[in-house]
Structures are given as structure tokens and as C-alpha cells.
Amino acid sequence: MPATPVRWHIERHKHILASHPEVRALQGTYPLSQAFIVALVAADVALAWAVRHTTWLTLLAVAFGVGAFVGHALGVLIHEGTHNLVARGSRANRLWMLVANLPLLAPVAIEFRVQHLLHHKFLGEVDGRDTQAPPRAEIAFVGASPLRKFASFSLGRFFYPARSANHVPRDGFLLLNWCLQTLATAVLLWLVGGKGICFLAVSGLLAFGPHPLGARRLSEHFAMRADQPTVSYYGPLNRVSFDVGYHVEHHDFPAIAWPRLRALRKLAAEEYGGLFAFQSWTRLLLAHFFDRRYRVEHYTGFGAILGTSPAGPCPARKTPCPPDRQSGPPSPDGGSTGGMLPPSFV
Numbered sequence: 001m002p003a004t005p006v007r008w009h010i011e012r013h014k015h016i017l018a019s020h021p022e023v024r025a026l027q028g029t030y031p032l033s034q035a036f037i038v039a040l041v042a043a044d045v046a047l048a049w050a051v052r053h054t055t056w057l058t059l060l061a062v063a064f065g066v067g068a069f070v071g072h073a074l075g076v077l078i079h080e081g082t083h084n085l086v087a088r089g090s091r092a093n094r095l096w097m098l099v100a101n102l103p104l105l106a107p108v109a110i111e112f113r114v115q116h117l118l119h120h121k122f123l124g125e126v127d128g129r130d131t132q133a134p135p136r137a138e139i140a141f142v143g144a145s146p147l148r149k150f151a152s153f154s155l156g157r158f159f160y161p162a163r164s165a166n167h168v169p170r171d172g173f174l175l176l177n178w179c180l181q182t183l184a185t186a187v188l189l190w191l192v193g194g195k196g197i198c199f200l201a202v203s204g205l206l207a208f209g210p211h212p213l214g215a216r217r218l219s220e221h222f223a224m225r226a227d228q229p230t231v232s233y234y235g236p237l238n239r240v241s242f243d244v245g246y247h248v249e250h251h252d253f254p255a256i257a258w259p260r261l262r263a264l265r266k267l268a269a270e271e272y273g274g275l276f277a278f279q280s281w282t283r284l285l286l287a288h289f290f291d292r293r294y295r296v297e298h299y300t301g302f303g304a305i306l307g308t309s310p311a312g313p314c315p316a317r318k319t320p321c322p323p324d325r326q327s328g329p330p331s332p333d334g335g336s337t338g339g340m341l342p343p344s345f346v
């Protein structure tokens with residue numbers, strides 16, 4: 001029996017296919033992503049080479065303003081490869097993921113593939129096999145503290161691999177990933193020097209950490225409504241992120257490649273129009289850090305499951321939530337936002 005958020009997506013998938021059979025045609029690979037991978041890898045190396053003699057301030061500015069976008073885009077294409085959407089067959093996709101990984105320094109591609117597929121399969125399991133969910137210990141430790149929320153958001157993911165759920169079997173591709181990254185880092189060190197390597201490291205940390213793009217990780221499952229465990233973002237940064245903000249659409253149809261997610265939303269507009277969605281990753285990031293009402297346990301409604309917040313996912317797509325589970329954080333004027341962030345934060 002799948003967990004509730006998983007069932008929510010399965011039921012939506014079936015319902016959308018029944019009412020819009022043409023959606024089936026949107027599924028399949030998008031080989032042009034391969035060209036984007038090559039171009040982005042080249043761009044990242046070129047950037048590192050260009051900043052190898054600049055001041056540290058310039059290096060940080062370029063990392064924040066350009067490098068993070070390139071690193072994030074490569075991460076999104078690694079995600080596409082995880083769902084076998086870059087080429088035909090899992091072997092070819094894993095090879096393309098290894099290419100996209102090259103300028104990111106850390107060997108993340110194969111590990112991410114294993115863990116992310118478990119995230120889809122077991123979405124919303126507390127202390128379970130949802131490999132992207134915050135562990136119970138992290139939720140308890142972080143609480144409402146802005147400083148701890150910042151630390152947890154920026155560094156928490158480095159501790160996740162220690163969980164048994166995140167264990168990755170040591171197969172040939174994992175070893176190849178490690179070897180290639182060791183070799184790539186050595187070649188890059190020779191080509192762009194220590195400063196260039198620092199640029200790539202900072203760009204990568206920002207892309208998936210304290211940066212507007214990093215808020216993507218938060219927004220995907222920052223459950224602000226009791227009946228919605230996954231949330232989409234429809235703001236402008238999708239244009240530089242291969243539409244990765246379309247996360248409800250992605251969990252509904254993981255076999256649809258990034259250029260066709262907008263078409264899915266358009267075809268099944270009635271299924272997506274009524275859902276909560278974010279419009280700004282920047283505002284979400286600031287709200288998460290500085291507003292004490294928004295916590296780590298907003299992940300897929302964990303607060304309700306752990307008893308630290310009344311909002312939590314409802315059991316089925318068509319089942320209305322009982323009133324006691326519809327309440328969310330209070331609005332600044334003391335009322336109820338109905339489980340949604342105050343408008344100024346979205």
C-alpha cells in the first residue's frame with residue numbers, strides 16, 4: 001500500500017489520463033537535453049577559467065550571478081537523466097548524467113539517481129524511505145530558530161547520506177562516477193587553478209543552498225495546504241531552470257520531459273489551476289529563514305504527522321479535508337491563512 005502523498009499523485013495521474021488521453025503523447029525522452037549538457041559543462045569550465053585571476057569579490061559575484069545558474073541547470077538535467085528523459089535506455093542516461101556531473105566537483109549523479117527514485121516511490125514517509133525528507137532529529141533540532149533553519153537548509157543535506165534509507169549500492173556506475181570526478185577535478189585544477197576550483201565549489205553550494213535557486217528544494221514539498229503534499233513554482237526562474245518548478249506536474253507524470261510540462265499544465269488546466277503554487281523562490285527563502293511560523297516540518301505536511309502542526313495531507317485526491325486539518329499557520333493579523341502563506345510571501 002503506497003504512502004498517502006504517493007497515492008495522491010497516482011490518483012491524479014489516472015484521473016488526468018482518463019480525462020485528457022492526449023497527455024500520453026507528451027511522455028518520452030527529449031534528446032536535445034544532451035546538447036544543453038555539453039553547452040553548460042563548457043560554459044561552467046569557461047567561467048572558472050575566466051575568473052581564475054580575479055579578486056575574491058568578483059569571483060563570489062560571478063558565482064552568485066552566473067555560476068549558480070549554470071550549476072543548478074546541470075543539476076536539473078541530472079534529474080532529467082534520473083527519469084531516463086535525456087536519451088533512450090537507463091545506461092545512456094547514466095552516462096549523460098556523468099557528463100553533466102563533471103564541473104560540479106562532487107560525485108553526485110549516480111547517488112542522486114538512486115535516492116531520487118526512492119523519493120518518488122516513498123514520498124512523504126517520515127523516518128522512512130523518502131530520501132529527500134528531513135529526518136525527525138533535524139526537525140526537532142531546528143525548531144523555529146532562523147539560524148538553525150539557515151544551517152539546516154545549507155548543510156543538512158550533507159548529513160542525509162548517513163541515513164540507511166539513503167544508502168547507495170556500490171555498482172560500476174557509482175565507481176565510474178567517483179573515478180571520473182577525481183580525474184575531472186585534477187584536470188580542472190591544472191586548467192583553472194585553485195581559484196577556478198573554488199568558483200565551481202561556491203557556485204555548486206549556492207545553486208543548491210542559500211540562493212533564490214536553492215529555494216527550489218524548499219518549494220517542491222513545502223506543504224501549505226492540508227490536501228496538497230507537492231507544490232509547484234510558476235515564477236520567472238523556471239526560464240533558467242528547465243521548468244523544474246513544475247513539480248506537481250512532474251510527480252504526476254515523471255515520464256514527461258521538461259519542455260512538455262507547460263503543455264501538461266495547459267491541457268489539464270482544471271487539475272492544476274486550483275492548487276497552491278509559489279510565484280517567488282526568493283520570498284519563500286526569506287520567509288522560511290526569518291518567519292518563525294515556517295519550519296522544516298512543512299515538508300509534505302510532516303508537522304501534522306509528528307503533532308507539531310495541524311496541517312497535513314489528506315488521504316485521497318477527492319476526499320475533502322476535515323476542518324481541523326485545514327488550518328495552517330496564522331496570518332500576521334492573528335487570523336487563519338487556511339494553510340497558506342500570507343500573500344506577501346508568495
Ligand SMILES: [Zn+2]
Pocket residue numbers: 119220221247251
Ligand atoms: Zn519531489
Ligand SMILES: [Zn+2]
Pocket residue numbers: 079083116120250254
Ligand atoms: Zn523526479
